[in-house]
Amino acid sequence: MNKLRPALVRQIFVLLLILFLGILIFRELVPYLTGILGAITLYVLMAGWMEKLLQKGWKPSIAASLLMLGSFIGILIPVSGIIIMLTSKIGKAVNNSEMVVSALKDQLQHLEEYVGYDITSAIDTSAISSWVSTSLQNLAGGTFNVFVAIGLMYFMLYFMLINREQMKKALIDYIPLGKANLSTIAKESNLLVKSNALGIPLVAFVQGLIALIGYLILGVPDPFFWFAITAIGSMIPFIGTAIGIVPTTILLFADGQNWQAIALVIYGVVVVGSTDNLIRIMILDRLAKVHTLITLVGVIVGVQIFGFIGLIFGPLMVSLFLLILKIYKKEYGNENDRL
Numbered sequence: 001m002n003k004l005r006p007a008l009v010r011q012i013f014v015l016l017l018i019l020f021l022g023i024l025i026f027r028e029l030v031p032y033l034t035g036i037l038g039a040i041t042l043y044v045l046m047a048g049w050m051e052k053l054l055q056k057g058w059k060p061s062i063a064a065s066l067l068m069l070g071s072f073i074g075i076l077i078p079v080s081g082i083i084i085m086l087t088s089k090i091g092k093a094v095n096n097s098e099m100v101v102s103a104l105k106d107q108l109q110h111l112e113e114y115v116g117y118d119i120t121s122a123i124d125t126s127a128i129s130s131w132v133s134t135s136l137q138n139l140a141g142g143t144f145n146v147f148v149a150i151g152l153m154y155f156m157l158y159f160m161l162i163n164r165e166q167m168k169k170a171l172i173d174y175i176p177l178g179k180a181n182l183s184t185i186a187k188e189s190n191l192l193v194k195s196n197a198l199g200i201p202l203v204a205f206v207q208g209l210i211a212l213i214g215y216l217i218l219g220v221p222d223p224f225f226w227f228a229i230t231a232i233g234s235m236i237p238f239i240g241t242a243i244g245i246v247p248t249t250i251l252l253f254a255d256g257q258n259w260q261a262i263a264l265v266i267y268g269v270v271v272v273g274s275t276d277n278l279i280r281i282m283i284l285d286r287l288a289k290v291h292t293l294i295t296l297v298g299v300i301v302g303v304q305i306f307g308f309i310g311l312i313f314g315p316l317m318v319s320l321f322l323l324i325l326k327i328y329k330k331e332y333g334n335e336n337d338r339l
Helices: 006-055 060-088 090-115 125-162 164-174 179-218 223-234 242-254 258-286 292-332
Strands: none
Touching: 006 060, 006 125, 006 179, 006 292, 060 125, 125 164, 164 179, 179 223, 179 242, 179 258, 179 292, 223 242, 242 258
16 A cells, blocks of 8 residues: 655645635735735836936835825726716716617617517616616726725835845746746736736727717717727727717617718727727737636626726736636646547
């Protein structure tokens, strides 16, 4: 009878202890996970700027404080503004959804005369409006939990910026991977963070801005609300800017502005659609390419966990998870193994 070697027993015991303590710590940190991911994301985006300021002779504490102030003005304030706008316009969003559904039912009634089949009776306007209200409340309301973690995020970010070398040494000491794989993780995660936290939101903002120009020219009601909806939709695969273009087109048709509605459809397909491909080539192709399916799964998971900000952190988490699996296979696996 083969006996387990004492060294193997000790190793298994230590691994189980690490796993137990890791799960315990992770469970307690879940409410603050947004702050931790935010600190890591901002650190990746600011590390280069921090290095440049230090080379110019800036004190680490002053350089870190300046970068943190810049992130607050350039990132947190705009994101907070969008959240507040979405929250304050939930009632208007419900009204808009009711108007869109009612307008759609009116258009379908003309179709019913030709096909001889009742379609509109199956559409429950109040149920759709209730779903829109609940979804927006979850999207915006869940995001306010992020503000609880802002203090933690900036606390971590400050010490990550001024203690960069110590942090790198600690990662090398504690992460049980070879230096080559650690270098791969650092390089690829850097590109993934920039792609998800910088590239995708930038593309969404530009697309929303281009759509906003069309909304303003063609007289779409409440154009800035639809700008926010279009920009958010641009970050969601298979939905895209249609989440803003389609409802506004229906609203214009319902108001009798037929030529404006047709013009908006053409503008959405030709201008917004073509600039989407152009912008993504100009921005995202210079960064890490994230598969559409990864983005979709990340959005679904991220919004459930983080709320609005999960549109960014969700795909980032899924991408990093797959990267870790890839590194694990490279470090410990053997492609020639057979079951």
